[in-house]
Amino acid sequence: xxxxxxxxxxxxxxxxxxxxxxxxxxxxxxxxxxxxxxxxxxxxxxxxxxxxxxxxxxxxxxxxxxxxxxxxxxxxxxxxxxxxxxxxxxxxxxxxxxxxxxxxxxxxxxxxxxxxxxxxxxxxxxxxxxxxxxxxxxxxxxxxxxxxxxxxxxxxxxxxxxxxxxxxxxxxxxxxxxxxxxxxxxxxxxxxxxxxxxxxxxxxxxxxxxxxxxxxxxxxxxxxxxxxxxxxxxxxxxxxxxxxxxxxxxxxxxxxxxxxxxxxxxxxxxxxxxxxxx
Amino acid sequence: xxxxxxxxxxxxxxxxxxxxxxxxxxxxxxxxxxxxxxxxxxxxxxxxxxxxxxxxxxxxxxxxxxxxxxxxxxxxxxxxxxxxxxxxxxxxxxxxxxxxxxxxxxxxxxxxxxxxxxxxxxxxxxxxxxxxxxxxxxxxxxxxxxxxxxxxxxxxxxxxxxxxxxxxxxxxxxxxxxxxxxxxxxxxxxxxxxxxxxxxxxxxxxxxxxxxxxxxxxxxxxxxxxxxxxxxxxxxxxxxxxxxxxxxxxxxxxxxxxxxxxxxxxxxxxxxxxxxxx
Numbered sequence: 003x004x005x006x007x008x009x010x011x012x013x014x015x016x017x018x019x020x021x022x023x024x025x026x027x028x029x030x031x032x033x034x035x036x037x038x039x040x041x042x043x044x045x046x047x048x049x050x051x052x053x054x055x056x057x058x059x060x061x062x063x064x065x066x067x068x069x070x071x072x073x074x075x076x077x078x079x080x081x082x083x084x085x086x087x088x089x090x091x092x093x094x095x096x097x098x099x100x101x102x103x104x105x106x107x108x109x110x111x112x113x114x115x116x117x118x119x120x121x122x123x124x125x126x127x128x129x130x131x132x133x134x135x136x137x138x139x140x141x142x143x144x145x146x147x148x149x150x151x152x153x154x155x156x157x158x159x160x161x162x163x164x165x166x167x168x169x170x171x172x173x174x175x176x177x178x179x180x181x182x183x184x185x186x187x188x189x190x191x192x193x194x195x196x197x198x199x200x201x202x203x204x205x206x207x208x209x210x211x212x213x214x215x216x217x218x219x220x221x222x223x224x225x226x227x228x229x230x231x232x233x234x235x236x237x238x239x240x241x242x243x244x245x246x247x248x249x250x251x252x253x254x255x256x257x258x259x260x261x262x263x264x265x266x267x268x269x270x271x272x273x274x275x276x277x278x279x280x
Numbered sequence: 281x282x283x284x285x286x287x288x289x290x291x292x293x294x295x296x297x298x299x300x301x302x303x304x305x306x307x308x309x310x311x312x313x314x315x316x317x318x319x320x321x322x323x324x325x326x327x328x329x330x331x332x333x334x335x336x337x338x339x340x341x342x343x344x345x346x347x348x349x350x351x352x353x354x355x356x357x358x359x360x361x362x363x364x365x366x367x368x369x370x371x372x373x374x375x376x377x378x379x380x381x382x383x384x385x386x387x388x389x390x391x392x393x394x395x396x397x398x399x400x401x402x403x404x405x406x407x408x409x410x411x412x413x414x415x416x417x418x419x420x421x422x423x424x425x426x427x428x429x430x431x432x433x434x435x436x437x438x439x440x441x442x443x444x445x446x447x448x449x450x451x452x453x454x455x456x457x458x459x460x461x462x463x464x465x466x467x468x469x470x471x472x473x474x475x476x477x478x479x480x481x482x483x484x485x486x487x488x489x490x491x492x493x494x495x496x497x498x499x500x501x502x503x504x505x506x507x508x509x510x511x512x513x514x515x516x517x518x519x520x521x522x523x524x525x526x527x528x529x530x531x532x533x534x535x536x537x538x539x540x541x542x543x544x545x546x547x548x549x550x551x552x553x554x555x556x557x558x
Contacts, residue, residue: 010532010533010538011540011541016537066344066347066540069347069540221288223288255287259294260289262289262346263290263347266347
C-alpha cells in the first residue's frame with residue numbers, strides 16, 4: 003500500500019492510498035477519512051460508493067461528508083468505481099468500462115480480467131482496510147450515489163451480517179429494466195438474465211430485504227429519473243414492510259449539490275445504527 | 281447576464297452566471313448561493329475570493345460553505361480570480377495572468393486591458409448583483425483563501441464602509457516582500473513600489489486597520505508559509521490593537537480540507553457581524 007496524500011481535515015486525516023488489488027488485478031486508489039478518535043482505538047466505518055464517471059475523489063471533495071463524520075467519530079471510505087490503467091478495457095460510452103464498474107464481477111470479455119468490483123468492495127478492500135487502519139470491522143454501514151447507491155443496496159442485501167444500515171442518494175434501483183443497467187449487465191455478465199438478478203436492488207428488496215434500517219433520498223427534479231426508477235424500489239420497500247424511509251425531495255437534481263444537502267441526515271442515520279451495535 | 285446553471289442546494293439555489301464586465305472588458309463567470317430566505321426579501325451576503333489557479337467553481341464545490349450559509353440565511357458570492365478568454369493575456373507561471381489576478385487594477389502591458397480585478401470586485405460585480413438579486417447591499421462581509429485572503433483584506437480596509445467583517449484562510453499577507461506578490465505587483469503595477477502599498481494587507485493594517493472584527497486562520501503545516509508570511513499580519517494586527525482573532529491551526533495545510541474544516545467558524549463569525557447591523 004502506498005500513501006498518495008494525507009491532509010488534516012476536521013481534526014482527523016483525509017488520506018488517499020493506492021494498492022495492488024487481487025480482485026481487480028491492477029492498482030486501485032481509494033480515499034479514507036479517519037476521525038481523530040481513530041488515534042485511540044478502532045472506529046466505525048461508513049462506505050461511500052460513487053456513481054458513473056467518478057473516481058475515489060469526487061465525493062471526497064464535494065459531498066461535505068467529513069464534517070458530519072468527524073462529529074460522529076466515524077471513518078469514511080471512498081473507493082474508486084472501476085479498475086483503471088493500461089491494459090484495462092474501456093468503452094466510449096461513459097456508462098460502460100472505466101468509471102462504470104457497476105459493482106459486479108464481470109464474466110464476459112473484454113471485462114472479466116479486471117472488472118471484479120463486487121469482490122473488490124465485498125472482500126478485497128475490506129481486508130486491506132481492517133488490517134491496516136484503526137477501523138472496527140464489526141461496525142460497518144454503507145451508502146452511495148446513483149450507480150453507487152445501486153452498489154450499496156445490492157451489497158448490503160447480499161452481505162446481511164456485514165452492515166448495520168444502508169442508505170442511498172438517487173440510486174439506480176432497477177438496472178434489469180432501465181437503460182442504466184441493461185446494457186452494462188449484458189456486457190459484464192452476459193445475456194442470461196438469471197445472472198443479473200442479484201444486482202437489481204428492487205428484485206433483492208422483494209426477495210430478501212435488509213435486516214436493518216434503510217434510508218433513500220431522491221431528487222424530484224433529477225434529470226435521470228427514467229434511469230433510476232425510484233418508484234420501483236419505493237414500491238418494493240413498502241410491499242415488504244422494510245424498516246426504512248424513502249424521501250422524494252422537491253426541486254433537487256442529481257448533482258452533488260443534492261448529495262451534500264442531505265449528507266448530514268445520512269451520516270446521522272448511520273451513526274445511530276452503528277453506535278447501537280456496541 | 282446569462283444563467284449557466286442553477287441547482288437546488290440546502291433549500292436554496294446554487295447558481296452560476298456569466299455577464300459582460302465593463303471593468304475587465306470581457307465576459308466573467310461567478311457563482312452565487314442564495315438561501316431560501318431570499319425568496320421573501322433581501323439577505324446579507326458573504327463574498328468569497330479564491331486563490332491562485334481557482335475559478336468561480338473551486339470553493340463553490342469544495343469549501344462546504346453552503347451548509348452554514350443556509351443555516352444563517354446568508355448568500356455567498358464566488359467570483360472568478362481573473363479575466364479569461366481569447367485576447368486576454370496569460371503567462372506560463374500559474375501565479376501570473378489568468379487565474380492569478382491578485383485583485384489589482386493593472387496599469388502595465390500586456391495586462392492593463394483586462395486585469396482590472398480590483399474594480400471588478402469593488403464596483404462592477406456588486407452593481408450587477410445588487411440590481412439583479414435579493415441581496416442587501418447594506419449587509420456585506422468578505423472572506424477569501426490565499427491570494428483571495430489578500431484580496432479580502434485589502435478590499436475591506438480600502439472600502440471601510442462596505443463590509444461589516446473580514447476574514448481570511450491562509451492569506452498572502454505581505455506581497456510587497458514575498459515571492460507571491462513581488463513578481464505580480466511589478467508585472468501588473470510597474471516597478472514603482474509606492475503603487476504596491478495599498479495591496480499589502482500588512483501595510484494597510486499598520487496604517488488603517490479595519491473598523492470591525494477580523495478573523496484569520498492559518499495552517500501551521502501549510503506548504504507555502506514563506507509566501508504567506510502570517511507573522512507579518514499577526515504582528516500588525518496585535519500592534520494596532522485590531523479587533524480580531526488570529527488562529528494558528530496545528531497540522532493543517534493549504535488545501536480545501538483546511539478551508540472546509542474552519543468554514544463553519546467563519547460563516548458564524550460573519551453572521552454575527554452581519555445581523556448585528558440590522
